[in-house]
Amino acid sequence: MTKPEPLLSVEHFSLSFGASSTNLIDDISFSVEPGKTLCLVGESGCGKSVTSLALMGLLAKGAARITGGKARFAGEDLFALPERRRADLRGNDIAMIFQEPMTSLNPSMTIGHQIVEGVRRHKAVSKEAAEARALEMLSLVRIPAPEKRFHAYPHQLSGGMRQRAMIAMALANSPKLLIADEPTTALDVTIQAQILALVSRLQAETGTAMILITHDLSVVAEVADHVAVMYAGRIVEVGSVDDIFSDPQHPYTLGLFGSVPSIGRRSGTLATIEGSVPLLERMPPGCRFATRCPFADQRCFERAPPNYEPKDGHRVACWYAPLENHVRAA
């Protein structure tokens, strides 16, 4: 069985902000295959959104600088394309769903109009055809009474419906790649479950590849094929969802698992990751997790850890991997 050609492969991508000499995103690599879902997990501020915005070409000009690496998408290097070509890709081949359903829709434009606008930007179709497509999308995402909602303004919809409208908008041009940046964080428990189910069903139907960004491990368990765990701008561990859940290697991944309370009966205190992320300027030159890692020693602070691959496609950046070989059990 040969591995399918990835739709998007990001190689050694680095990025920094303003005049900072330290890379905020530092040498990250990952890839997504058609029809598959890659989950990018990590705590708030680790650079998940910045990465996705960089792929979309939506980072503010001037502020962010791409300091290295490539992003190959269907044969083209996204970072090297002229702005006009990127705009042509955006919303057509690569689409995105944002974190905040409440604020991500234009409050003074009807839902229908917002979808139609995206369709007509990329497809040479009549207004009527575009409207028909928009209606089709609205019913596809299970918005009740789509003809009515078509003329509704965002504030007239509930959060869940708005997020579904966002999804309809993103999928209207049948993109090859969908980037979903925490599509459910702002939603209620019951709605979150509805949306996640919807997204994975649509994805299965259309064969769209997806990068799903989240910090919620149970969301990952629910939908991912592959997982990349990010910490402070670096990918510390990447692998298939089974690898990550059944054989997590990196201490940060472990800390994440430990921090989530189980739904079962209460069991003492939670494992925690002490402290918080250091400022970018104070990042240790070695492993960025060293300041919070219970196993860290001098070496971890000073030198970047090597990649350890317990298995094909499962990669972890830690001096101590696998842990049990380096640390004596208590």
Added chain:
Amino acid sequence: MTLASQTEIVAPRRRFRGLRKLARNRGALFGGAIVLFFVVLAVFAPLIATHDPFASSFTNVRKPPSAEFWLGTDEIGRDIFSRLLYGARASLMAGVVSVAIALLIGVPLGLVAGYFGHLIDGTISRFIEALLAIPSLILAIALAATLGPSLMNATLAIGVAATPIFVRLTRGQVLAIKTEDYVEGARAIGLPHVLIILRYILPNVLSPVVVQATITIATAIIAEASLSFLGLGQQPPNPSWGSMLNTAKNFMTQAPWLSIFPGGAIFLVVMGFNLLGDGLRDALDPRDN
């Protein structure tokens, strides 16, 4: 180790953070420098002035700039440079004091109206709306005429006429801040209203108020000029930039230097205050850095 690692995440202790931010803002620095420059001129006017600003020389009427009279002389032979220096006192005072008055009346009223709401708010708001409905220049003219023409009265009138805006602005801000959790937190520990207003509301509504204040300083300087035009501003022979411009307009073609210098000074100061205001807004805004 854990505590040590916690140290890392905390930003280094920075005092006067706002000031530093201000100092890094080039526009604000430039604006501040202009304002400071004129303040220095005004304060040290007696030391800097090359002539007596009131002494007219009948042989030197409307002379163009020269080595003797740097910026020329006016219609009755007084040194424009020296008058410009003394005029800075009047114009800056008209700007700064009137805004101070507007702040001193407007902000407390806005705080009280916004914080207590209900009847108090209704009363204050109706009153303020009524004042807002009278064009501010007309209001200032009527007040200044009531109080009698003098710089101080004109300043007072401009200040009072500018007050309604500050009440509105403050009240609006209070309404937004009032629902913040930390205000509720203050109530939750049982803090009395006065202290909540002073410690929790006031400092947090100040930033847009300060910006509005710097814009208003500019309008107040212009308003003093307008009142001078109508004879209600600075009283002769004391100069203000507005009154200098006012006489100068009769000599615009024959002696342009009479208008160019006070006009230029007003422009620079207004520019200075606005740049400073923009900078202050950025510096006072805790959200960005």
Added chain:
Amino acid sequence: MSARQDIILEAREVTKRFGHPANFMRQSSLVHAVTAVSLSVRRGETLAIVGESGCGKSTLGRLLLRLIEPTSGSVVYEGQEITALRQRDMRRLRRELQIIFQDPFASLNPRMTVRQILGEPIRLHRLASGKDVDDRVDQLMRTVGLRADWSDRYVHEFSGGQRQRIGIARALAVDPKLVIGDEPVSALDVSIQAQVVNLLGELKRDFGLTLVIVAHDLAVIRHMSDRVAVMYLGQVVELAAADDIYEAPLHPYTSALLQAIPVSDPTARGQRQLLQGDLPSPTAPPSGCRFHTRCPHARPRCSQDHLALEPVGDGRFVACHFWREIQSAGVSVPAATARRSALEMRLGLYRTRQEERRQVDR
């Protein structure tokens, strides 16, 4: 049933409506935020209030502390009806009743140093004066795991988790007897959230506090609480011990909530029965049982008859006409999946090493 004196705080039929009723000029904008809620908090317990966004959790929390005035009903604290107290007496009582807010960024005055924030309630309630205030502040900082020498910093210089600790410290500054946490961990990242959850647990143990936790994360709730009240659209629909709720939910809405919890293991993926539709608007709540518009078991009677929370034994309460039938219909309850062995083993190593490091630090 527990003895009367065990009850520290009790809500009696409290109702809160926001906005104004219709008049000749405008339409009604009444929001029925909380409707006739009665519940009691036992001394020393942790009571959780769960429910979806906008169901009235925060409003109920505020009503319990009389931070807002109820439209009707009363709140009784230690046998005293606090909703009838004069403002001045109420201010004095505030020492014993405290609140921790959801948003660590919005709940602390950005223009005050931590020392001012923590010292203010101490001085106000005359718990200490002069130099002693500073000592108390330092003590509080250490209690919540922050360095005492940071107290002269402004809050923006702290991370979210640290700010939440400061918020907790402020609540603790006046030696309260009861603390309400309005989503105290929802805004925090998983790892920080775990730190704060642990801290709250310790504090409760060490100070004998009574905690009321408002939240929507069911896993966190289960981890933290003794009893759980489930709210739907301004009403409590079920109230029971945490384990009972999670293992055998009685109300269909409670079951739906539990169903919505994502699996914690990729191997356990599968079809789940998800609740459809959105929360109805609180300006026009449905008649009868407010859940009937979304309830898979709804029958005609549900849309007509009003119903209140009724005791069903074992200290459990539920508000559903048909809970017996629904329960016997067998609602599947999420299984707590056992963690994989590799994870368990490495997590063990992780914890042990963390503990060792802590020892060294002390």
Added chain:
Amino acid sequence: ADLNVALQDDPDILDPHRGNTFVGRMVFGPLCDALFDIDTSLNIVPRLVADWAWSEGDTVLTMNLRPDALFHDGTPVNGEAVKANLERALNLPESNRKAELASIESIEVLSDTQVAITLKAPDAAFLANLTDRAGMMVSPASFETAGEGGLVCAGPYKFVERIQNDRIVMEKFADHWDADNYHFDQVIYRPIPDTTVRLANLQSGDLDIIERPAPNDMATIQGDSNLVFDIVTGLGFYGVNFNLGNGERSQSPINQDKRLREALNLTIDRDVLNDVLGMGTYPPAYQPFSTASWAYNPEFDGGERDIERAKALMAEAGHETVSFEILYANNSAMQSLFELVQAMASEAGFNITLRPTEFAAYVDEREAGNFEVSQFGASGRIDPDGNFHRYLACGSAGNVGNYCNDELTDLLNKARVINDVEERKALYDQAQQIAAEDLPALYFYYTPRTWAYSAKLDGFVAYADGVLRLAGLKPKQ
């Protein structure tokens, strides 16, 4: 053709019996013919009255009216109309002409064209008053509506419309007895208070004539071949008067000691005022009568600036420095004047405070005697009485400083009831002598009557009373 004329202010009510303002007189000029008029030498000449005669003893005036004069509504200006007008001016409660006609005892209509007026006593200024608003005839049919925009007079132009602050439009009255002498179809008066703007409008061709251009613009106007500058010395004057007896503030040194007033007078260099402020258009004044008036006496002129003598006088009066305040109505001309006076007087040790006051308040303060020294100005009357008696006779309406010298008042009263010019002049000379002793007021300069107009106009004549007369004015061929 149209004629566009700029006025300095917007007139008040357009009813000659009620009006108060100088610009109002400008507008009445073409609208309302008066019984008499003046020529450029201030001689009384016929207008609606063709000829007239005084009775023995100068108490009965018999006037023969022109037979061909019509009001704009077509009714004739006859004896009855004249009587009705004079009675209206005397009896209308709001009439401001009462004082000017106070000497009338009775009016008799002898025929359609003949009216006899009997005076209580001889009144030297009577005819002069009838050249102005008191002698203007309004159609009796419009008595009720005059003022509210329905003014119907007998002038060469009739009223068309008025937009306050913008324009007063009048059109030629074809049936006027002297219509041939008026060459414009329409005349528009526009109030433009700002001198710079006024001149700019003249330069741009929007206006044909402007009144009172600023002195400093004289050079510009003279240098412009499209424009003509014209000036005559007016009848009015500017100066200061002292509060010699109106309330507490008359007690200050300058008001108590005439040596100090004399000293102040000696510090003022009228030539400098003329040069610096007037660019040569402010004729130095030392007395209430303008050089245009027959009552003017050059003997009272002069008194070179003499700081040393001023100081000596002050020392004599026991003062090294003297402080006082000058009250004046705020405008830029007055401001420059008094700033200059302040500067000049300071050289002798006078310490002058300026109190510019908004006009309405200024009037109030003067009436209330709340001033030490005040701006003093008069627009000037044709008859000398109006420049003197009104301001300095005991108890006179314009005597706000309450100066009272019985001897002087006596002389002025006497001069009022004599019609003989030589006799009157002798009385005024005596009165002036007393005033020069007491110094209740100082005169600085005579009001210049300046004009600027388009070089395309022909036949423009400036009068000392400052009122524009349109007869003979026409576009250049």
Added chain:
Amino acid sequence: MLKLILRRIIVALPTLIILSMIIFGLQRMLPGDPIQTMMAEESDPQVVEFLREKYRLNDPLPMQYLAWVGNVLQGDFGSSLRTGIPVTEMILQKLPITVQLATMAMIMALLIGIPAGILAAVHKNSAIDYTANAVALSGMSVPNFWLGIILIMVFAVSWKILPASGYVPITQDFWLSIKSMLMPAFVLSTAVAAYLMRHTRSAMLSVLSSDYIRTARAKGLLSNAVIIRHALRNALMPIVTLATLLFGDLLAGAVLTEQIFVIPGFGKLIVDAVFTRDYAVVQGVVLFTAIGFIAMNILADVLYIVINPRLRHPQ
């Protein structure tokens, strides 16, 4: 919508009552007497007394106020002390002029201020931004009387392409009317344009950094479409507020401009009336402009609803 307007009118009533008291009281506090001021040189005590009685100036203040309010309620604003012209007639005469001037000034200000503000926001911290700001500030800092005279000198005196002053009714000659108002409207617009520019800039900046703008760009829209279709409309609310507020001020605040360009509008009328203590005129005109101001506020509310669907379809 009608209900909203009705409600706003009812809410405005107390404001109007307070306002009428303020102007009434303020006027009577002014030193100086209307009759004396009017008569100046020629005052005759008998006439003064007669006029005082006629205009009820000898009555106690509250009586005067009530009498005035009573008349106003019957539509009688009294007439000018100085010119005898009824106040209502003056208002009607000057209304079209004032409205034309204010409208042209507002249009110019909008045409200058909004595009400049957008440009400055889009090119934040660039040369364009700084230039736009400097130009706006110079508009704010040049006194109107000064700018006005310069314009007259250049356009009317030197180039002779515009009339130096004066007013032509729009019904008489449309283009000439517009032409004659160009300079005064421009002078009047500078300060308003400056305010609009600065507020547009900051409104645009906050809108441009909002999430839905990012969404629009994520759809592949090009930046002009994003700015015009998505950003501008949402930035319009504060601009509408400001513009309507300032329009109210333009109605009566154009004193100096009216004076320089000899335009018979409300501003000069009120100020002259203040200076001559022509009470009825001040009261009448200020009351009238205040009603205009309140009407503008109601218009703003209506515009909000047009712009903001959230207000149109409350959920």
